[in-house]
Amino acid sequence: MGHTNKVSDLQSHTGVEVMRCYQCGKCTAGCVLASEMNYPPSYLMRLLQTGTKPNLDKVLSSNSIWLCLNCENCLGRCPMEIDIPKMMDYLRTQAIKENKLHPDSKPIIAFHKSFLDSIKNTGRLYEMGLVLSYKFRTFNFLQDLSIAPSMYLKGKLHLLPEKIKDRRSMKRIFGQTIENAKTDNK
Template identity: 60%
Template sequence: MENKKCISYGLEHKTGVIVSHCYQCGKCTAGCVLAEEMDFPPSLLVRLLQTKTAENDNCVLGSNAIWICLNCENCIARCPKEIDIPKIMDYLREQSRHRKCINKQSRPVVAFHSAFLQSVKYTGRLYEIGLVAGFKARTFRLLQDVNLVPSMLAKGKLNILPEYIENKQKMKKIFSQTIDKKEK
């Protein structure tokens, strides 16, 4: 009987992706531009999920691979069973954050992701200076790349003040219905 607490059960229930359909041909890994950088390449990650063991689930959720995946969809294009690995990665990232088991190497990626979403949430679009400030505050890399700012400002590459969309309430509503709801 399938363990309802394992990641695969929630994954299949929430996303509709059935990892047991994968027969480990390896085409996803062969087409992945970041496979060599990953601690678990896509095919191995799916295999670990197929085992439905708590130990392997913890390995997957604590991996760096789920955070460095680009969601480029090369894996889906190559997969004979059309296993949606980017959808799997999104779900695993959500679970990794929820269970507080983010890989130490991945923390800057998560900090960037959070800063990006915060910028979009409050302005409706990307505000680069707000993104960088949010990222640096989260990672304590305060002086990294600071020497680039004057030339970027002089060239008009950075706006001092953010641009806002016309109806910020719509953006806030989208966040309250999706991301904010998941965090509760």
């Protein structure tokens, strides 16, 4: 039984103590996407509690961590005040690090990446650019084709990005945080 210390890593990074969970299932009962998940939140907690490598791998390679919307219903109702959303953030980062990505994560990560690229370059979200970049990442060119023209007509889409003046600050922030973390891993 390969017990790992990854659960204690989780605790030191997020303050989440998985052993506090007593499996009442209230998180799952109120989770809007639980039925879509490989393992609903309470089940995920149990997998983590076992602390075995096969179970941790199940967690990291599940779609659950990617389908979590961070709506915080679970945390709001958890009798043990376990910060599941924070835990999900951490597990997503770990899944990327260990490259154990469920196929469901692809469009979601692609979206997040496109979103962040936009901010990195201009300081603000350039919605048109985001959508285009996302389409290239996912090769899903047809999606949203129907609403884009209406958006444009209603004045909701800018063709050109808005840029902040101090764009160097964005480069620095990205350089020292997310890009820094990536080089750490290599």
